[in-house]
Amino acid sequence: MTDWLIVERGDAPLVVSIPHAGMLIPEDVHGLVSREQATHDADHHVEKLYAFARGMGATILHSRISRTVIDLNRDPSGKSLYPGQATTGLCPVTSFDGEPLYVAGAEPSAAEILRRRSCYFDPYHAALRGEIDRLRALHPAIVLYDAHSIRSHVPRLFDGELPQFNIGSFDGASCDPALTNAIAAHCASASHVVNGRFKGGWITRHYGAPMHGIHAVQMELSIRGYAAEDGAWPPPWDPVRAAPMQAMLGAILATCLDFAKDQ
Structure with a gap:
């Protein structure tokens, strides 16, 4: 554990990765238009939403670093995960809405991107790989569950209102379709999609084998399912509003555990 990376170890065959909930912007990151703009697109409160997972024996990795500093779920080579579609890079220079995150001319240089990768990206992934390998040595199979959320309406990234549950398995390449189908079955009472706009980011694609x-499976939630999107931003954490969502997610993670144990 560091001041920005929290690793809570469990021994069950389940890793919950939370790379985008962080709001921390280190003092050596300069040139931002504003802190408010830089933290607007965080996966707000996802670490609280999945806090119950530690009671299931899951291993939880949570980065406190803002995705504006460096995006831990992007290909470190800079290659787009969604060619031809709007997205953000390893060190984003625009928000989801296309607004500049940096004062003109103050965008991170190639050297600064490498520094941030060394400070944050590489340690997160070394920790994640270490936990995957540790648990894989204990179990015949494990599930890596990459936990995300996003605003329900982001016109630059997708049309209309995003489904409540967006399940990504890299078109079936990162996990057994039986697991994807079992997760989707828990979402049948709500709007959901499998491998829609969000097929899984670099974490899902890189580690899924x-x-x-x-x-490896990615779950992208619409924030409206657990927090208000129509008031002050960032939305306050509301445990009462989040409780039904947590119950559904608890059933989903239990299914992930059962799947892993049955392999």
């Missing part, structure tokens, strides 16, 4: 017992 079903043939080797590592089943």
Whole structure:
């Protein structure tokens, strides 16, 4: 554990990765238009939403670093995960809405991007790989569950209102379709989609290796399911509003555990 990376170890065959809930912007990151703009697109409160997972024996990794500093779920080479579609890069220079995050001319240089990668990206992924390998040595199969959320309406990224549950398995390449189908079954009472706009980011695609017992799935939630999107921003954490969502997510993670144990 560091001041920005929290690793809570469990021994169950489940890793919950939370790379985008952070709001921390280190003092050596300069040139931002504003802190408010830089933290607007965080996966707000996702670490609270999944806090129950520690009671299930899951291992939880949570970065406190803002995704504006560096996006831990992007290809470090800079290659787009969604060619031809609007997205953000390893060190984003625009918000989801296309607004500049930096004062003109103050965008991070190639050297600064490498520094941030060394300080944050590489340690997060070294920790994640270490936990995957540790648990894989204990179990014939494990599930890597990459936890995300986003505003329900982001016209630059997708049309209309996003489904409540967006399940990504890289078009079936990162986990057994049986797991994807079982997760989707829990979402049947709400709007949901499998491998829609969000097919899984770099974490899902990079670590998912079903043939080797590592089943990786991304869950992108619409924030409206657990917090108000129509008031002050960032939305306050409301445990009463979030409780039904947590119950559904608890059933989903239990299914992930059962799947792993049955392999």
